[in-house]
Amino acid sequence: DTEVTQTPKHLVMGMTNKKSLKCEQHMGHRAMYWYKQKAKKPPELMFVYSYEKLSINESVPSRFSPECPNSSLLNLHLHALQPEDSALYLCASSSRGLAGVDEQFFGPGTRLTVL
Amino acid sequence: KQEVTQIPAALSVPEGENLVLNCSFTDSAIYNLQWFRQDPGKGLTSLLLIQSSQREQTSGRLNASLDKSSGRSTLYIAASQPGDSATYLCAVDDSNYQLIWGAGTKLIIKP
Numbered sequence: 001d002t003e004v005t006q007t008p009k010h011l012v013m014g015m016t017n018k019k020s021l022k023c024e025q026h027m028g029h030r031a032m033y034w035y036k037q038k039a040k041k042p043p044e045l046m047f048v049y050s051y052e053k054l055s056i057n058e059s060v061p062s063r064f065s066p067e068c069p070n071s072s073l074l075n076l077h078l079h080a081l082q083p084e085d086s087a088l089y090l091c092a093s094s095s096r097g098l099a100g101v102d103e104q105f106f107g108p109g110t111r112l113t114v115l
Numbered sequence: 116k117q118e119v120t121q122i123p124a125a126l127s128v129p130e131g132e133n134l135v136l137n138c139s140f141t142d143s144a145i146y147n148l149q150w151f152r153q154d155p156g157k158g159l160t161s162l163l164l165i166q167s168s169q170r171e172q173t174s175g176r177l178n179a180s181l182d183k184s185s186g187r188s189t190l191y192i193a194a195s196q197p198g199d200s201a202t203y204l205c206a207v208d209d210s211n212y213q214l215i216w217g218a219g220t221k222l223i224i225k226p
Contacts, residue, residue, distance in 0.1 A: 006158075042204055042216035042217065044216055045213060056213065090158055099155065104176065105161055106151075106160070107158050108158040109158045
Protein backbone atom coordinates (compact mmCIF):
# COMPACT_ATOMS: atom_id res chain seq x y z
CA ASP A 1 0.00 0.00 0.00
CA THR A 2 1.62 3.25 -1.17
CA GLU A 3 -1.03 5.55 0.22
CA VAL A 4 -0.66 8.80 2.10
CA THR A 5 -3.94 10.19 3.40
CA GLN A 6 -4.71 13.81 4.27
CA THR A 7 -7.64 15.41 6.04
CA PRO A 8 -9.54 17.56 5.49
CA LYS A 9 -9.69 17.78 1.69
CA HIS A 10 -10.85 21.39 1.82
CA LEU A 11 -10.59 23.97 4.58
CA VAL A 12 -11.85 27.54 4.74
CA MET A 13 -10.72 29.60 7.69
CA GLY A 14 -10.67 33.16 8.89
CA MET A 15 -7.50 34.97 9.81
CA THR A 16 -8.21 34.57 13.54
CA ASN A 17 -9.02 30.86 13.46
CA LYS A 18 -6.91 27.95 14.64
CA LYS A 19 -7.09 24.78 12.60
CA SER A 20 -5.00 21.67 11.94
CA LEU A 21 -4.16 19.62 8.88
CA LYS A 22 -3.55 15.91 9.33
CA CYS A 23 -1.48 13.40 7.37
CA GLU A 24 -1.11 9.65 7.86
CA GLN A 25 0.92 6.89 6.22
CA HIS A 26 1.22 3.20 7.03
CA MET A 27 4.14 2.30 4.79
CA GLY A 28 6.65 2.28 7.63
CA HIS A 29 8.30 5.39 6.22
CA ARG A 30 10.54 7.31 8.60
CA ALA A 31 10.56 10.68 6.83
CA MET A 32 7.51 12.90 6.41
CA TYR A 33 7.22 16.22 4.64
CA TRP A 34 4.94 19.25 4.38
CA TYR A 35 4.85 21.17 1.11
CA LYS A 36 2.93 24.26 0.04
CA GLN A 37 1.88 24.57 -3.60
CA LYS A 38 0.45 27.65 -5.29
CA ALA A 39 -1.38 27.41 -8.59
CA LYS A 40 0.78 26.57 -11.61
CA LYS A 41 3.92 26.30 -9.44
CA PRO A 42 5.91 23.32 -8.20
CA PRO A 43 5.66 22.36 -4.52
CA GLU A 44 7.70 24.37 -2.00
CA LEU A 45 9.19 22.43 0.88
CA MET A 46 8.11 23.66 4.33
CA PHE A 47 9.17 21.04 6.89
CA VAL A 48 10.85 17.64 7.03
CA TYR A 49 10.59 15.19 9.91
CA SER A 50 13.11 12.39 10.02
CA TYR A 51 12.61 9.65 12.60
CA GLU A 52 9.99 11.88 14.28
CA LYS A 53 12.42 14.76 14.74
CA LEU A 54 12.17 18.05 12.86
CA SER A 55 15.20 18.06 10.59
CA ILE A 56 14.37 20.81 8.11
CA ASN A 57 12.41 24.03 8.54
CA GLU A 58 12.59 26.12 5.41
CA SER A 59 12.21 29.46 7.23
CA VAL A 60 8.47 29.02 7.48
CA PRO A 61 6.54 31.71 9.46
CA SER A 62 5.65 30.70 13.00
CA ARG A 63 1.94 30.81 12.20
CA PHE A 64 2.59 27.32 10.77
CA SER A 65 3.51 24.81 13.47
CA PRO A 66 4.31 21.19 12.56
CA GLU A 67 3.95 18.22 14.88
CA CYS A 68 4.88 14.56 14.48
CA PRO A 69 3.13 12.57 17.24
CA ASN A 70 4.44 9.23 15.97
CA SER A 71 6.08 7.70 12.93
CA SER A 72 2.77 7.41 11.05
CA LEU A 73 1.21 10.80 11.74
CA LEU A 74 2.07 14.35 10.81
CA ASN A 75 0.08 17.44 11.73
CA LEU A 76 0.31 21.05 10.63
CA HIS A 77 -1.22 23.51 13.09
CA LEU A 78 -2.42 26.79 11.62
CA HIS A 79 -3.00 30.04 13.49
CA ALA A 80 -3.49 33.64 12.43
CA LEU A 81 -2.96 32.90 8.75
CA GLN A 82 -2.99 35.49 5.99
CA PRO A 83 -4.94 35.37 2.72
CA GLU A 84 -1.65 34.76 0.85
CA ASP A 85 -1.33 31.47 2.74
CA SER A 86 -4.19 30.09 0.65
CA ALA A 87 -2.74 27.16 -1.29
CA LEU A 88 -2.73 23.39 -1.69
CA TYR A 89 -0.88 21.82 1.25
CA LEU A 90 0.71 18.50 0.43
CA CYS A 91 2.07 15.85 2.73
CA ALA A 92 4.62 13.28 1.57
CA SER A 93 6.57 10.41 3.05
CA SER A 94 9.66 8.44 2.13
CA SER A 95 11.56 5.48 3.50
CA ARG A 96 14.77 7.36 4.32
CA GLY A 97 16.57 4.37 2.97
CA LEU A 98 19.88 4.28 1.20
CA ALA A 99 20.73 7.41 -0.72
CA GLY A 100 19.35 7.15 -4.21
CA VAL A 101 16.29 5.09 -3.33
CA ASP A 102 14.33 7.63 -1.31
CA GLU A 103 11.15 7.78 -3.36
CA GLN A 104 8.64 10.30 -2.07
CA PHE A 105 4.93 9.45 -2.03
CA PHE A 106 2.40 12.26 -1.84
CA GLY A 107 -1.06 12.58 -0.37
CA PRO A 108 -3.99 14.19 -2.23
CA GLY A 109 -3.53 17.50 -0.45
CA THR A 110 -5.67 19.91 1.54
CA ARG A 111 -6.99 22.91 -0.36
CA LEU A 112 -6.78 25.80 2.14
CA THR A 113 -8.59 29.10 1.68
CA VAL A 114 -7.93 31.93 4.15
CA LEU A 115 -10.54 34.66 4.16
CA LYS B 116 23.14 25.65 -6.72
CA GLN B 117 21.10 22.98 -8.48
CA GLU B 118 18.53 24.22 -10.97
CA VAL B 119 16.00 22.06 -12.80
CA THR B 120 14.37 23.13 -16.06
CA GLN B 121 11.53 21.54 -17.98
CA ILE B 122 10.88 22.35 -21.59
CA PRO B 123 8.34 22.84 -23.07
CA ALA B 124 6.07 24.44 -20.47
CA ALA B 125 3.05 23.11 -22.37
CA LEU B 126 2.51 20.50 -25.04
CA SER B 127 -0.59 19.49 -27.00
CA VAL B 128 -0.57 16.36 -29.17
CA PRO B 129 -3.19 14.14 -30.85
CA GLU B 130 -4.18 10.89 -29.19
CA GLY B 131 -2.05 7.93 -30.13
CA GLU B 132 1.20 9.81 -30.67
CA ASN B 133 4.41 8.96 -28.87
CA LEU B 134 5.93 11.92 -27.05
CA VAL B 135 8.94 12.99 -25.03
CA LEU B 136 9.09 15.37 -22.08
CA ASN B 137 12.42 16.89 -21.17
CA CYS B 138 14.08 17.70 -17.87
CA SER B 139 17.54 19.21 -17.44
CA PHE B 140 19.59 19.89 -14.33
CA THR B 141 22.73 21.92 -13.78
CA ASP B 142 24.70 19.77 -11.30
CA SER B 143 25.33 16.15 -12.24
CA ALA B 144 26.00 15.10 -8.62
CA ILE B 145 22.54 13.72 -7.95
CA TYR B 146 21.27 10.77 -5.94
CA ASN B 147 18.14 10.19 -7.99
CA LEU B 148 15.58 11.81 -10.26
CA GLN B 149 11.87 11.35 -9.87
CA TRP B 150 9.05 11.97 -12.36
CA PHE B 151 5.59 12.88 -11.06
CA ARG B 152 2.19 13.44 -12.54
CA GLN B 153 -0.30 15.98 -11.15
CA ASP B 154 -3.93 16.31 -12.18
CA PRO B 155 -5.55 19.75 -11.63
CA GLY B 156 -6.11 20.47 -7.93
CA LYS B 157 -4.84 17.04 -6.92
CA GLY B 158 -1.78 15.60 -5.24
CA LEU B 159 1.28 14.27 -7.00
CA THR B 160 1.58 10.69 -8.24
CA SER B 161 5.06 9.23 -8.42
CA LEU B 162 5.61 7.74 -11.86
CA LEU B 163 9.23 6.66 -11.93
CA LEU B 164 12.38 7.06 -9.86
CA ILE B 165 15.77 6.65 -11.50
CA GLN B 166 18.75 6.15 -9.25
CA SER B 167 22.00 7.89 -10.16
CA SER B 168 23.56 4.54 -11.15
CA GLN B 169 20.72 3.70 -13.54
CA ARG B 170 20.20 4.76 -17.14
CA GLU B 171 16.47 4.15 -17.44
CA GLN B 172 13.32 2.88 -15.80
CA THR B 173 10.13 1.60 -17.39
CA SER B 174 6.56 1.32 -16.18
CA GLY B 175 3.90 0.32 -18.69
CA ARG B 176 3.81 2.92 -21.48
CA LEU B 177 6.27 5.16 -19.64
CA ASN B 178 10.03 5.09 -19.99
CA ALA B 179 12.35 7.50 -18.22
CA SER B 180 16.00 7.89 -19.06
CA LEU B 181 18.83 9.58 -17.22
CA ASP B 182 22.09 10.96 -18.58
CA LYS B 183 23.94 12.45 -15.63
CA SER B 184 26.93 13.61 -17.64
CA SER B 185 24.78 15.85 -19.81
CA GLY B 186 22.38 16.74 -17.01
CA ARG B 187 19.31 15.47 -18.82
CA SER B 188 16.36 13.17 -18.28
CA THR B 189 13.52 12.36 -20.64
CA LEU B 190 10.10 10.87 -20.01
CA TYR B 191 8.82 8.94 -23.02
CA ILE B 192 5.09 8.25 -23.23
CA ALA B 193 4.04 5.70 -25.83
CA ALA B 194 0.66 5.64 -27.55
CA SER B 195 -0.68 8.66 -25.67
CA GLN B 196 -4.27 8.68 -24.40
CA PRO B 197 -6.57 11.52 -23.26
CA GLY B 198 -6.18 10.19 -19.70
CA ASP B 199 -2.49 11.07 -19.87
CA SER B 200 -3.43 14.77 -19.84
CA ALA B 201 -1.88 16.27 -16.72
CA THR B 202 1.10 18.29 -15.56
CA TYR B 203 4.32 16.30 -15.40
CA LEU B 204 7.04 17.39 -12.97
CA CYS B 205 10.56 16.17 -12.58
CA ALA B 206 12.49 16.55 -9.34
CA VAL B 207 16.12 15.92 -8.49
CA ASP B 208 17.39 14.69 -5.14
CA ASP B 209 20.94 15.93 -4.89
CA SER B 210 21.54 15.99 -1.15
CA ASN B 211 19.84 15.56 2.21
CA TYR B 212 16.76 14.06 0.60
CA GLN B 213 15.44 17.45 -0.52
CA LEU B 214 13.87 17.55 -3.96
CA ILE B 215 14.70 20.34 -6.41
CA TRP B 216 11.75 20.78 -8.72
CA GLY B 217 11.26 21.74 -12.33
CA ALA B 218 8.32 24.02 -13.17
CA GLY B 219 6.48 21.23 -14.97
CA THR B 220 5.15 20.50 -18.45
CA LYS B 221 1.39 20.73 -18.95
CA LEU B 222 0.41 17.97 -21.36
CA ILE B 223 -2.86 17.91 -23.28
CA ILE B 224 -3.78 14.87 -25.35
CA LYS B 225 -6.47 15.70 -27.91
CA PRO B 226 -9.01 12.94 -28.65
